[in-house]
Amino acid sequence: MKKLAKRISRKEWGMILLAILFTCFSVYLELEVPTYISKITDLLGTQATNLDELWQPAGMMVGMSFLAFLSAVAVGFFASRVAASYTSRLRSDIFNRVLDYSQTEIKKFSIPSLLTRTTNDITQVQMLITMGLQVVTRGPIMAIWAIGKILGHSEYWLWAVLVAVIVNVLMTTVLMTLAFPKQSLIQSLTDKLNSITRESLTGIRVVRAYNAEKYQDEKFAAANDELTRLNLFVNRLMAILNPIMMGISSGLSVAIYWIGAYVINDAAPTARLPLFSDMVVFMSYAMQVVMGFLLMGALFIVLPRTMVSAKRINQVLDLHSSIQNPAQVQLVDENLKGQVEFKDVTFRYAANSEAVIEHVSFRVEAGQTVAFIGSTGSGKSTLVNLIPRFYDVSAGEILVDGVNVQDYALEDLRNKVGYIPQKAVLFSGDVKDNLDFGHSQETPLSEQAMWQALELAQSKNFIEDKEAGLESEVAQGGTNFSGGQRQRLAIARALARKPEILIFDDSFSALDYKTDRVLRQELAEKTKSMTKLIVAQRISTIMDADLILVLDQGKVVGQGTHKELLANNEVYQEIAYSQLSKEELEHGK
Numbered sequence: 001m002k003k004l005a006k007r008i009s010r011k012e013w014g015m016i017l018l019a020i021l022f023t024c025f026s027v028y029l030e031l032e033v034p035t036y037i038s039k040i041t042d043l044l045g046t047q048a049t050n051l052d053e054l055w056q057p058a059g060m061m062v063g064m065s066f067l068a069f070l071s072a073v074a075v076g077f078f079a080s081r082v083a084a085s086y087t088s089r090l091r092s093d094i095f096n097r098v099l100d101y102s103q104t105e106i107k108k109f110s111i112p113s114l115l116t117r118t119t120n121d122i123t124q125v126q127m128l129i130t131m132g133l134q135v136v137t138r139g140p141i142m143a144i145w146a147i148g149k150i151l152g153h154s155e156y157w158l159w160a161v162l163v164a165v166i167v168n169v170l171m172t173t174v175l176m177t178l179a180f181p182k183q184s185l186i187q188s189l190t191d192k193l194n195s196i197t198r199e200s201l202t203g204i205r206v207v208r209a210y211n212a213e214k215y216q217d218e219k220f221a222a223a224n225d226e227l228t229r230l231n232l233f234v235n236r237l238m239a240i241l242n243p244i245m246m247g248i249s250s251g252l253s254v255a256i257y258w259i260g261a262y263v264i265n266d267a268a269p270t271a272r273l274p275l276f277s278d279m280v281v282f283m284s285y286a287m288q289v290v291m292g293f294l295l296m297g298a299l300f301i302v303l304p305r306t307m308v309s310a311k312r313i314n315q316v317l318d319l320h321s322s323i324q325n326p327a328q329v330q331l332v333d334e335n336l337k338g339q340v341e342f343k344d345v346t347f348r349y350a351a352n353s354e355a356v357i358e359h360v361s362f363r364v365e366a367g368q369t370v371a372f373i374g375s376t377g378s379g380k381s382t383l384v385n386l387i388p389r390f391y392d393v394s395a396g397e398i399l400v401d402g403v404n405v406q407d408y409a410l411e412d413l414r415n416k417v418g419y420i421p422q423k424a425v426l427f428s429g430d431v432k433d434n435l436d437f438g439h440s441q442e443t444p445l446s447e448q449a450m451w452q453a454l455e456l457a458q459s460k461n462f463i464e465d466k467e468a469g470l471e472s473e474v475a476q477g478g479t480n481f482s483g484g485q486r487q488r489l490a491i492a493r494a495l496a497r498k499p500e501i502l503i504f505d506d507s508f509s510a511l512d513y514k515t516d517r518v519l520r521q522e523l524a525e526k527t528k529s530m531t532k533l534i535v536a537q538r539i540s541t542i543m544d545a546d547l548i549l550v551l552d553q554g555k556v557v558g559q560g561t562h563k564e565l566l567a568n569n570e571v572y573q574e575i576a577y578s579q580l581s582k583e584e585l586e587h588g589k
């Protein structure tokens with residue numbers, strides 16, 4: 001909580017101060033009202049009083065109550081302003097931190113948990129600020145002030161108030177001790193529920209195709225029931241709190257009247273009226289004291305859960321990406337554009353896990369094409385993901401244009417690379433937004449450049465066919481395009497940046513053979529200066545590459561051109577003959 005408080009801006013502190021000042025003012029007004037009740041009681045007890053004399057105290061009572069109401073409105077206004085502006089900033093901070101995260105950090109929290117932390121946990125903080133400023137600051141101010149007033153007034157009833165306060169504090173403490181451990185469980189169960197919902201919705205077609213609705217339903221129901229049980233437990237405890245508080249305040253009223261009855265009965269007749277007036281005023285103050293503690297109790301309803309949320313938010317804010325910009329950025333030789341070299345690179349996903357890439361070395365000159373082939377899980381994608389530093393190598397080094405990738409400013413390194421992931425990712429918006437995405441050599445991209453990229457990526461036809469052309473809508477994830485179209489749009493997006501290095505992570509597999517062949521021909525002709533790193537499953541996709549690396553369980557088991565490998569590499573031969581005939585392989589396809 002302290003850490004989160006440090007993020008409150010000066011302006012917000014100013015508004016908090018104003019909210020507290022208005023709270024003090026409204027409490028002052030509310031506590032002044034009983035004085036007029038006492039005056040009216042005294043006046044009513046005096047025989048000579050006429051109606052006109054009652055107007056003044058009555059008018060003051062109404063005026064003060066109205067001012068107190070206005071002050072409460074002002075407190076509400078400042079509280080909601082502070083809560084909204086603070087949490088909106090906090091949400092952006094979390095979002096930006098998460099965007100900086102490497103895959104390792106994202107995996108550490110999991111995407112559903114990051115979503116809950118950015119939404120649900122922040123709402124919890126927002127609620128505490130709003131409620132805290134409106135209700136909770138009022139509680140102690142009211143209680144302390146009212147106790148001050150009572151102490152000056154009368155001692156007969158003081159014991160009753162003291163007992164009521166002690167019972168109140170004890171009950172709140174017991175209930176909170178029971179509820180507190182459950183609160184953190186509720187947040188992690190919300191994560192779990194989000195995760196199951198997300199999984200079922202993203203895989204909805206598979207769920208339907210396998211008639212697995214019941215299975216998924218049961219998984220969801222189990223998590224949902226657990227969360228409901230906990231929520232019920234906590235809410236029941238909170239529900240008990242209210243009647244207890246009401247019981248205490250009613251009990252206190254009865255006690256005050258009871259004691260009052262004895263005291264007034266024992267007093268001399270002339271002293272009875274002032275005593276009665278005292279009792280009425282005391283009653284009002286005593287109720288304010290109890291109300292003050294009641295409001296503080298409200299804090300304990302929200303506080304434990306918010307503390308858990310604050311901890312979860314801080315965990316995200318405190319964790320920095322393991323992929324950082326170097327302290328000293330190294331300058332790059334301007335004459336080198338697109339050279340990539342792996343020097344004895346080894347990589348493991350976790351420090352104590354097995355190496356996924358082992359002692360890989362190769363070098364590709366600017367404009368050349370290097371391809372990676374191997375069985376599934378042999379480490380091809382992992383290897384190319386190391387170039388834009390999605391992960392850092394465990395040993396060895398990767399040089400781009402003669403400089404270690406870890407010595408580049410991340411932005412500069414990634415500007416050199418056009419990356420096309422295995423699973424094409426498109427963003428909601430239109431085709432234009434998706435092509436002019438992030439930084440490129442030419443920002444904003446001209447329509448001409450977009451069409452060029454689309455043409456090169458064999459996407460011009462199907463975009464031209466759409467009525468809105470470049471303004472055609474793209475749904476989230478590109479679901480309104482076919483798999484192959486999505487892949488081609490992702491290729492066009494990378495080409496439009498005119499990068500030095502193009503990384504195709506198995507991006508050709510969603511294309512039909514004809515498009516695959518035409519695309520490769522076009523790329524060879526029109527992107528001569530770009531270095532291409534191609535991960536592929538099909539021999540036909542890579543047979544023209546300048547260098548082919550055959551991977552097996554993270555190790556390079558063959559390196560050379562198609563012809564060389566076909567002549568002397570067993571693993572390559574095995575893959576090649578399983579896909580194409582001897583003739584096709586020898587004469588190209």
Ligand SMILES: Nc1ncnc2c1ncn2[C@@H]1O[C@H](COP(=O)(O)OP(=O)(O)OP(=O)(O)O)[C@@H](O)[C@H]1O
Nearest residue numbers: 103349356374375376377378379380381382383506
């Ligand atoms: N994020 C990850 N965390 C831990 N292990 C991973 C992760 N991603 C991949 N692996 C493991 O690393 C190995 C290599 O995976 P990789 O995706 O690089 O293979 P690939 O050759 O590209 O496979 P495919 O052709 O099926 O895409 C596999 O054994 C895989 O289980």
